[in-house]
Amino acid sequence: MGGDPCGMSGRFTEWDERQSGWGGAIYRGRTLPGPGDLVLMSNDYLALGSHPRLVEAQVRALRQQGSGLMMSGAFTGDADTHRLVEDQLAEFLRAPATVLCQSGWAANVGLIQAVASAGSPVYVDATAHASLWSGIQAAQALARPFPHNDMEYLERLIGQYGPGLIAFDVLYSVTGDLCPLAELVALAERTGCQLVADESHTLGVLGPQGAGLAVALGLADRVAFRTASLAKTFSGRAGLVACSRRMAGYLPFHSLGAIFSSTLLPHDLAGLGAVLELIRGADDRRERLAHNAGRLREGLTALGYNVAPSESQIIPLQPGTEERICRFQRMLDAQGVFGAPFIPPSVGRNRCVQRLSVHSELTGEELTRVLDACAAVRDEAGLHDWKSTRRLAAA
Amino acid sequence: MPMNTTVDTRAGRITEIVCEHLEVEPGEIGESDLFVADHGADSLMLIGVLAALEKEFKIGIDQAELARMTSLAGVHSVVAESAGW
Numbered sequence: 189m190g191g192d193p194c195g196m197s198g199r200f201t202e203w204d205e206r207q208s209g210w211g212g213a214i215y216r217g218r219t220l221p222g223p224g225d226l227v228l229m230s231n232d233y234l235a236l237g238s239h240p241r242l243v244e245a246q247v248r249a250l251r252q253q254g255s256g257l258m259m260s261g262a263f264t265g266d267a268d269t270h271r272l273v274e275d276q277l278a279e280f281l282r283a284p285a286t287v288l289c290q291s292g293w294a295a296n297v298g299l300i301q302a303v304a305s306a307g308s309p310v311y312v313d314a315t316a317h318a319s320l321w322s323g324i325q326a327a328q329a330l331a332r333p334f335p336h337n338d339m340e341y342l343e344r345l346i347g348q349y350g351p352g353l354i355a356f357d358v359l360y361s362v363t364g365d366l367c368p369l370a371e372l373v374a375l376a377e378r379t380g381c382q383l384v385a386d387e388s389h390t391l392g393v394l395g396p397q398g399a400g401l402a403v404a405l406g407l408a409d410r411v412a413f414r415t416a417s418l419a420k421t422f423s424g425r426a427g428l429v430a431c432s433r434r435m436a437g438y439l440p441f442h443s444l445g446a447i448f449s450s451t452l453l454p455h456d457l458a459g460l461g462a463v464l465e466l467i468r469g470a471d472d473r474r475e476r477l478a479h480n481a482g483r484l485r486e487g488l489t490a491l492g493y494n495v496a497p498s499e500s501q502i503i504p505l506q507p508g509t510e511e512r513i514c515r516f517q518r519m520l521d522a523q524g525v526f527g528a529p530f531i532p533p534s535v536g537r538n539r540c541v542q543r544l545s546v547h548s549e550l551t552g553e554e555l556t557r558v559l560d561a562c563a564a565v566r567d568e569a570g571l572h573d574w575k576s577t578r579r580l581a582a583a
Numbered sequence: 584m585p586m587n588t589t590v591d592t593r594a595g596r597i598t599e600i601v602c603e604h605l606e607v608e609p610g611e612i613g614e615s616d617l618f619v620a621d622h623g624a625d626s627l628m629l630i631g632v633l634a635a636l637e638k639e640f641k642i643g644i645d646q647a648e649l650a651r652m653t654s655l656a657g658v659h660s661v662v663a664e665s666a667g668w
Binding site: 314315332333334335336338341344345348508532533536537538539575 | 605606607622623624625626627628630631634635637643645646
């Protein structure tokens with residue numbers, strides 16, 4: 189086995205000690221949801237992941253083509269299904285073109301790595317997704333972080349360091365709040381910057397036919413790059429970049445992830461094509477999603493939970509420390525309500541969050557069960573003593 | 584306002600801002616505690632601290648100064664220099 193040139197033994201010990209401090213299991217070892225339990229961990233906000241048309245399209249593709257050709261996306265041809273799905277997605281997003289990637293991570297890292305010059309400034313929201321930060325590192329560009337959604341600070345920073353990319357999430361995946369997109373567009377145009385807007389959690393959810401916030405606000409042609417994971421509402425394993433045609437002809441041959449990682453498989457593409465049609469026609473689901481999310485946010489607020497700044501289907505319950513989130517999660521799990529824990533490195537050490545992700549097909553009775561569970565555990569979980577609760581009281 | 588009172592008020596406000604962003608109580612943090620090692624802060628929280636201090640004291644702090652803002656003592660020093668106290 190050799191020695192330990194990377195110093196892993198110390199890091200393993202540190203990890204063991206950290207997990208011991210939780211007082212239980214947060215991830216592995218956690219009790220699994222049983223039949224009838226409510227699982228609010230999934231980003232499948234329109235609950236399309238098991239839709240018969242999606243499943244059938246994928247099964248048909250697998251039967252007809254198996255896994256297809258195991259090759260880099262750089263080798264896909266003009267007549268490939270890949271191009272067809274990219275064109276369909278471009279039309280959906282009111283974009284000149286899209287580039288499909290293996291994941292949302294690959295989309296963000298690959299885009300920024302290919303576009304930002306070494307040493308150039310990339311302005312990035314302090315709470316933006318880790319993939320945007322990794323893209324900046326991969327490009328050897330200079331990350332210039334600005335406090336979350338702080339436009340005034342961002343403008344001063346751009347004044348100091350000059351034009352560059354501005355990278356941010358359109359809807360933040362832990363806190364559930366939106367970026368000020370119109371202000372970002374105006375600022376970028378005023379300062380000669382270009383926007384990288386990650387619409388992972390808004391595609392399918394907001395805008396006409398679910399085309400996202402940029403389309404909803406009529407800003408699609410003023411955002412240079414829209415990126416997304418298609419592992420949320422699209423229920424697939426893929427990502428995309430929406431951009432100019434010129435850029436779409438450049439990225440697959442300059443983004444290292446696109447070149448040096450195998451392309452999407454036929455059943456991935458078949459699934460994306462099928463789910464796109466479902467999403468376009470899912471206004472009823474979008475309405476139910478907005479209703480369900482609003483009801484849960486309001487109900488939790490009435491129970492004393494601080495769910496700010498959420499304004500969406502992503503609802504953060506904020507116990508604070510890892511030990512507290514572990515205890516809280518165990519109590520909610522026992523009530524049959526399974527959320528998603530966010531601990532470092534996803535959030536700061538004292539800002540741990542149990543995220544509840546709402547979907548459109550939750551019934552009124554199920555939402556009542558979630559609220560009843562949160563009511564049942566709040567005293568034992570010490571809700572009154574959470575920092576987030578005290579912040580709410582002080583506001 | 585006497586000088587000492589002014590200094591104490593400023594120091595207290597700096598501590599409050601730091602604690603607010605690090606999610607700790609003022610009584611839980613010592614002057615030389617390291618934000619990252621002792622209180623689990625990350626660099627992104629510290630961007631928030633920096634921006635809040637700029638607004639509070641109407642000063643400008645270059646992000647390069649984050650390298651010195653690793654403890655309350657370091658923050659006091661950076662803010663005092665930027666404000667010319």
